[in-house]
Amino acid sequence: MKIAILSGKGGTGKTFLATNLAYVSQPSTYIDADVEEPNGNLFLRPTIDNRHQVFVKIPEVDQGKCGGCRRCTEFCRYHALAYSGGKLIIFPTLCHSCGACTYLCPEQALKEVNRSIGYYERGTLEKIEFYSGVLKPGQLSGVPIIETLMNVADGKNELTWIDCPPGVACQVISCVEVADYCLLVAEDSLFGLDNLKMAHELAKTLHKPVGVIINKCFDSKSVCDAYCQDERLKVIERIPYDIKLANLGAKGYLAAKDNTIIYQMFFDIYYKIMREVDHETTPRS
């Protein structure tokens, strides 16, 4: 069972929920797929067992063989190659690794070489299997790292929590695609509501069952309630804004590990989620 935790908006509490839920649901797997700004390790503090570079393929030119026909530069949709001053120049950060230039070169002057765009690491904390991807600053897209994570973390545990990046663009698709269930984390604000709608739309596009957790609630009724009611979205839990909880999170404490009352709170949420997941993912006869 893979549960993707997503939100549209950043800072609603995805990592806070994902790390604590992974903790109370051991044995479990936790994947930090927010490769631009990964934070799961700050809370779980796992022992890292190994680290692997993630490579993409980029072309490399043998200037001696290149006859300057410009077949590659004219074909490349990303303008990642240019012919100038009698030489072929390659712009690695613009390359999408489609492989067309190498395939099409009539002189076989291009070959593909590996270029690292970041890494992923694997670690453990108690009975949590931990995976996290890290994009190198300056790189445009972390999608290849996310795809690698989803492949390598296809692990032994029954339950996997995927901590998604914010937004609803291509990189979130790579996470949600492999998930069986989506947990949408909204916050009790107009921003939170607007972005909840987007995250919900994404889950619908990919035909995934969803449940909602409304975080940082100020009142018993949140601004997201009416939308959830109209859309028949199941609100699994409302977590009130609590300065003590915010303070623990700010300092990087894994709240469920350090405090038995919070452990119980997350265990209850976990139990409610699993009941909902069972209900939504069991085929109706």
Added chain:
Amino acid sequence: MKQLLVLSGKGGTGKTTISSALIDLLHAKAYGDCDVDAPNLHLVVPESGLTEKKPFFGMDIFHINPDKCINCGLCLRECRFHAIEILEGKHHINPLKCEGCAFCAEICPLKAITPIKNETGYTQITIDRDTLFSTARLHIGKGNSGLLVSEVKKPIEAFVDRDDLAILDGSPGIGCPVIASIRGVDYVLIVTEPSISALHDMERLLKTINHFNVPCAVCINKCDVSLTVRDKIIEFCKKKGLDILGSIPYDQRVVKSLNTKKRMLDIPGPFTSAIITLSQNIQKWMKIV
């Protein structure tokens, strides 16, 4: 024109809230929402004025003509994006995965693959008296958001004069949309908060900004949530030679005024006075008279 871009690395630190307050206090001539993936600025800026909304087309993607395709499988084998799928025995391109490289169309022996228009989002500009607001939204699951971010910035660049101020609200992260938003701006304000996640993310953001050589400074939002971590941030900024232009205390009334669409600068007390101090320090920093 002087362009100020607001970034954070981590999401939810208060970029949009602070941007909207600065737009108000510094009378920005133009402002834009570069967080095309999850735009929110339109919720907090005045909504009156003349609005023009246009669909935005990214790079063409590709489509297989089922009448011409003989299922030879060459495209399936060569596509690096795993965009070619077999549905009911026929080859088919998944539009969410196609990156428009055109490799498949080029090698298809029957020329069965052709480009199709790819609407990846929309742009919207609003002109109210003498100010311009530019925003955009990426459609669900679409990529290459950097192109759309550049599209948000174009009308702003065309609208403002040399001495005018433009404010851009950025997106979280350090990838494609952030890099596109940094290109060409004059100043970056990093809105952070006293949490170790935000500090860690700011470090990575700084490495990204350093590729561009743009001056940046910091504002610590919700500065009283953890004084221990706040001190760590102050120490970090000192080490990096970053000026802290403001420290804004946490105030629940800010979200409540946002939720009821009230002007947050009307909230009396330390929140508003801290924002005013921030805006004055920004004026000095950007040498705006």
